[in-house]
Each structure stands twice: as structure tokens, then as C-alpha cells.
Amino acid sequence: MCSQSHTSSDAAYQAAVALHMQGRTAEAEAAYLGVLNTHPDHGNALHGLSVLYVQTGRTEAAVGCLRRAVAATPNDPVLWCGLGEVLGALQGHDEAAQCFARATQLAPDFALAHFNRGTALFYLGCAAEAADAFSRAVALEPQDPAFRRALLGIEKVQPGNVHLKALEAMAQDGLSPSERIALHFALAKAYDDLGDYARAFAELARGNAEKRRFSRYSIATDLARFEAIAATFSADFLSSHAGLGTSSDVPVFVIGMPRSGTSLVEQILASHPDVFGAGERDILPSFINAGRVGREFPAGVGALEDSAWTRLGEDYVRTLRALAPDVARITDKLPLNFHLVGLIRIAMPNARIVHVRRDPLDTCFSCFSTLFDDDLDFSCDLADLARYYHGYHRLMDHWRAVLPAGVMLEVQYERLVADIDAEARRLIDFCGLDWNERCLKFYETRRPVQTASALQVRQPLYTSSVGRAARYAPWLEPLRRRLEAQEGT
Structure with a gap:
């Protein structure tokens, strides 16, 4: 009892x-x-x-x-x-x-x-x-x-793969929305491996449409936020807040669009014995959500006291430093930190910022073809993708215009793949470290990589991802036109 x-x-x-x-x-x-x-x-x-x-x-x-x-x-x-x-x-x-x-x-x-x-x-x-x-x-x-x-x-799917046959035969009526979405993306990956790009794109379109149907995402909200950030973090605002923040030079932010090559850049950096690769950390977004920069971001930053900026930087570094107490540099590879560059500059003026760029069409298609674990719902619609990319591009243009020279290093993915020796040395030098040959053997570095590139960064460099969108040219023509039309705006 x-x-x-x-x-x-x-x-x-x-x-x-x-x-x-x-x-x-x-x-x-x-x-x-x-x-x-x-x-x-x-x-x-x-x-x-x-x-x-x-x-x-x-x-x-x-x-x-x-x-x-x-x-x-x-x-x-x-x-x-x-x-x-x-x-x-x-x-x-x-x-x-x-x-x-x-x-x-x-x-x-x-x-x-x-x-x-x-x-x-x-x-x-x-x-x-x-x-x-x-x-x-x-x-x-x-x-x-x-x-x-x-x-x-x-694994690379071969003709007759039993798991592909099972998924093709699977009745969708009994599946939950998340299971249906997973099914479409799985079939798309398999058909891509088999070179059947028409069927692969059709599955991607279905999977993304299903995901978008259950999303409350608004591209207008993101674009308005980007514009507000640029207006808030003007050259005058950054200048008037110079000299604040922590003096630490530990953080290295790796930013850019998702699927632009940020994982590869971090893996190269993390292969250096004096660098710890922390992966994608939501430390800054969590600070913002907790009201550390005012009730609303970016509207509230103007009312912050000088000491609040210093505390923000010190708390960020303390949180990051807990992951690796003894190294000289720690990377934070959250790509969407690209919209927080102004905040980073004031709170951590000695932090390094590495911006990774990739061909716009390849970047957007790679986003469209990836089933992200988090809510990157701008990737579910090609029109939204083009508008989001344009907003990102304009915001990065703003940071280039207002940041002092030498604060941000630009890395072009295609150039990195073509000449890793020169680009890796440029990366390490930017971080203020002595060169180490282990950075060229980044694929041998054992560390957790929690992104869609987890396997790719453990392979020697390959060029098959350069121009990958060309295989899908007939279906991506509207996206290409939108991206090109926005280049001059």
C-alpha cells in the first residue's frame, strides 16, 4: 500500500x-x-x-x-x-x-x-x-x-535505394504536417543525388509550401527591422558611443546569410590551437529578448546608459568564455548576427567580425533546399528569399559605410574554395594569431558542428557547391531575375 x-x-x-x-x-x-x-x-x-x-x-x-x-x-x-x-x-x-x-x-x-x-x-x-x-x-x-x-x-543515394522506395510508397494522408515536410525534403535530396532535378525541385516546392502554410512569418516585418537598425546605428550614433563596452578581444563573430559558407570559415578558424569554435550561439538574441537593450530593439538602444553597454559586452564575453577559459579567441557563428553588427561594435569594440559572402543565387537556393531546424521561414518562398537577401545586402552595405576600416573582414566563399591557403592565412592574420598549418587540414579537426554542413566541413575542399543552382536554372529563373533586378536598387 x-x-x-x-x-x-x-x-x-x-x-x-x-x-x-x-x-x-x-x-x-x-x-x-x-x-x-x-x-x-x-x-x-x-x-x-x-x-x-x-x-x-x-x-x-x-x-x-x-x-x-x-x-x-x-x-x-x-x-x-x-x-x-x-x-x-x-x-x-x-x-x-x-x-x-x-x-x-x-x-x-x-x-x-x-x-x-x-x-x-x-x-x-x-x-x-x-x-x-x-x-x-x-x-x-x-x-x-x-x-x-x-x-x-x-549517404549519397544510389538507384534502387530501399529507403527511397519506402518513402515514395509512404501514404501521406496519415502523416502529421512536420512528417510530410520531412518527407518532401528527404525525397528532394534523394532525387538530387540521382540527378533527377525536376522531381527534386518539385519536392522542394511542396515541402517549402507546406512549411510556409503553417508559418506566421512576415517578410515585411524583417525588412522594416533591417531599415530601423540601419537608421538607429548611424555613423554619428556609433561615433558618439565610441570608447564604451568591454576591452576583450576574445570574440570572433562569423556572420552572413545562412548557407553562405560560415560553417567552413568557422571550421578553419577552430582548427587553430588558440581558437575555440563555439558554433551558433544565441547569446546576443537572448539578451535582446530579455530586454537588455531596451524594451524594443532597436528603438530602445538610444536610452541605454553608457554602463549598460559595458555590462552587455562583459556579460557576453563571460558567457562565451565559460565554454573555453584558456584560448585566445572564441568564434560565435550565428549567421543572422549580421543585423547586430552595430550593437557588437559598441558593446565589444575589439571583437573581430568576419562576413562570409557567396553567390546570391547559390546562397538562396541552398536556403530553399535546406530543412532548417530553426524558424528561418524566409527560406520557404522564393519571392521572400529574394527580398530577404536584398534586405541583408543593403544592411551589409550600411555596415561597410559606417564601420571603421579593419573592423570587419570580408570572405568570398568561391575565392576561399579556389585558394584556401591564401584565404585561411588572411583569416588567421585578421584574428591576430600566428599561422598554424592545422588550419589547412580543417577536415581533420574533431569538434561538434550543429549545422546542415556537419559532414561537409569534415571533408577536404570540393568545388561541387560552387554554381550548384545552375542545375536548377529552369525553375530558379524567377528568383534569378528578382535578385538581379534588386542589385542596383
Whole structure:
């Protein structure tokens, strides 16, 4: 028979779950904490609280909850899988892979744990092991298109591929919207491998249209924000705020459009022994969302006190430095930080900024053909893509006009691929470091890479991505015309 205290804790836990399901997060958090106050090792309450923390952007707090949970209930595979997921969200893929492995040991038929382990191994560059894990997930749940999509994405598809045949035969009526989207992108990748570009583009169009249908994205909102940022961070504004911020020269920001070559540039830099590649970090966006630069950005920055800029820079560097305490430089490769260059310049005047450019048509098509994990919904529509690219291009023109010489280095992807020796040396010199030959063997550097380029940056340079959009010229003609029409505006 259950003890009265145990029954009471279960009732309190169920009450917390009910509040959580109703979206009453503050009350649910208090209820979970109430359960844990009397029963510190209540695994379900710890798990529920960790989910709430993830939903409210407190991922590190979620890690703490789940560490306590697995310590208290070490034989629960769901808890190990949950810990792996939040560690992965923090780019701790080595430990995440170990957590997923533990989950699969405890529950060999846990398909999601096998899939998650494969994803962590993929980001770590362990392609063969990742394929094995994805294969196990497919064997356990053959009707999940995401599992087969992962397998198709890790290998070049050959005629007669069994996973392609299974996806082609899969009835879409029973799939959720996210599963249908994953299916379209998986088929597109497979048809591209097979050289059937007409069918590949048709699947991309369907997948993006499906994704766009469930999105509330507004291109007008982004373009208005870009214009407001340029108007706010004028040359006079930057000049009047000179001398503020932290003196640290640790950060190196790698910015540009998604799919422009930023992952390759970061991998080259991170191959230097004095550089830590931190990947895509949302530190600055999270500061903005937390109101650190005023109630609204960019409108609120004019009211900031001088000390607020210094605190902003120091807090950013402290957060980044925690990832690698002893290196000279740390990269932050969040491409969309391109719209925060003015903020970076004031808060961190000694930070390096590397802007990576790639052929506009190749860049936009690569965005269109990538199923991003995050909400880059401007990529779902070719007309939106052209307008977004134009907004990005105009904003970068503004930064060139208002920044002092030497603050930002421009790297052209095509030139980097054609002459990596010269371009890599230019990169390292810009960062104020001595040259190291390891930068030319960037593909041998073992580090997590949590982007769509996770496998590409672990291969020697190849030129097949240069001019890739030409294969799709008939279907991209409207996009090409829009991009060319905007070049002179």
C-alpha cells in the first residue's frame, strides 16, 4: 500500500502537470517545486520541470533537473533520453551521445533514443556510427519518415535505394504536417543525388509550401527591422558611443546569410590551437529578448546608459568564455548576427567580425533546399528569399559605410574554395594569431558542428557547391531575375 506522503506527492505532481498542460507555466513551476521540496528525488516532477524550463528558455536549468533525475532513477531510459536532448540543445553532443547510448542499453527497442544518438554522432562527424544508429531506428519504426530522411541525408543515394522506395510508397494522408515536410525534403535530396532535378525541385516546392502554410512569418516585418537598425546605428550614433563596452578581444563573430559558407570559415578558424569554435550561439538574441537593450530593439538602444553597454559586452564575453577559459579567441557563428553588427561594435569594440559572402543565387537556393531546424521561414518562398537577401545586402552595405576600416573582414566563399591557403592565412592574420598549418587540414579537426554542413566541413575542399543552382536554372529563373533586378536598387 502506498504511504500517505507518497500518495500526496503524486496528487501534487498531477496538479502540476494539469497546470503545465493549461499553459500556466508560473503556477506549474511553483507546483513542481512544491513536490520537489518534500520529495527531492521525484523523477517525474524533475522531468516535468525540465520540460517547462526548456519551453521557457532555461535549458541549463533543465540540465540540472535531469541530472538529478537520472541520479535518482538511473534505470529510466526516458530520463536519459531527455538529458541527452537538452545537452544536445547546448551543443554538448559528446555527453549527449553517451546519454542516448545509455537509454538504448536500458531499452533496446527505444527508436527515438537510437535516432537521437545518430543525430549526436552526426554532429560529431561520426558518419558510419550515425548511420548504424539511424538504421536501428528505421528497423524499429519503419513508418517514421524522419528516421529514413536522416539515413538518406548521411549517404549519397544510389538507384534502387530501399529507403527511397519506402518513402515514395509512404501514404501521406496519415502523416502529421512536420512528417510530410520531412518527407518532401528527404525525397528532394534523394532525387538530387540521382540527378533527377525536376522531381527534386518539385519536392522542394511542396515541402517549402507546406512549411510556409503553417508559418506566421512576415517578410515585411524583417525588412522594416533591417531599415530601423540601419537608421538607429548611424555613423554619428556609433561615433558618439565610441570608447564604451568591454576591452576583450576574445570574440570572433562569423556572420552572413545562412548557407553562405560560415560553417567552413568557422571550421578553419577552430582548427587553430588558440581558437575555440563555439558554433551558433544565441547569446546576443537572448539578451535582446530579455530586454537588455531596451524594451524594443532597436528603438530602445538610444536610452541605454553608457554602463549598460559595458555590462552587455562583459556579460557576453563571460558567457562565451565559460565554454573555453584558456584560448585566445572564441568564434560565435550565428549567421543572422549580421543585423547586430552595430550593437557588437559598441558593446565589444575589439571583437573581430568576419562576413562570409557567396553567390546570391547559390546562397538562396541552398536556403530553399535546406530543412532548417530553426524558424528561418524566409527560406520557404522564393519571392521572400529574394527580398530577404536584398534586405541583408543593403544592411551589409550600411555596415561597410559606417564601420571603421579593419573592423570587419570580408570572405568570398568561391575565392576561399579556389585558394584556401591564401584565404585561411588572411583569416588567421585578421584574428591576430600566428599561422598554424592545422588550419589547412580543417577536415581533420574533431569538434561538434550543429549545422546542415556537419559532414561537409569534415571533408577536404570540393568545388561541387560552387554554381550548384545552375542545375536548377529552369525553375530558379524567377528568383534569378528578382535578385538581379534588386542589385542596383
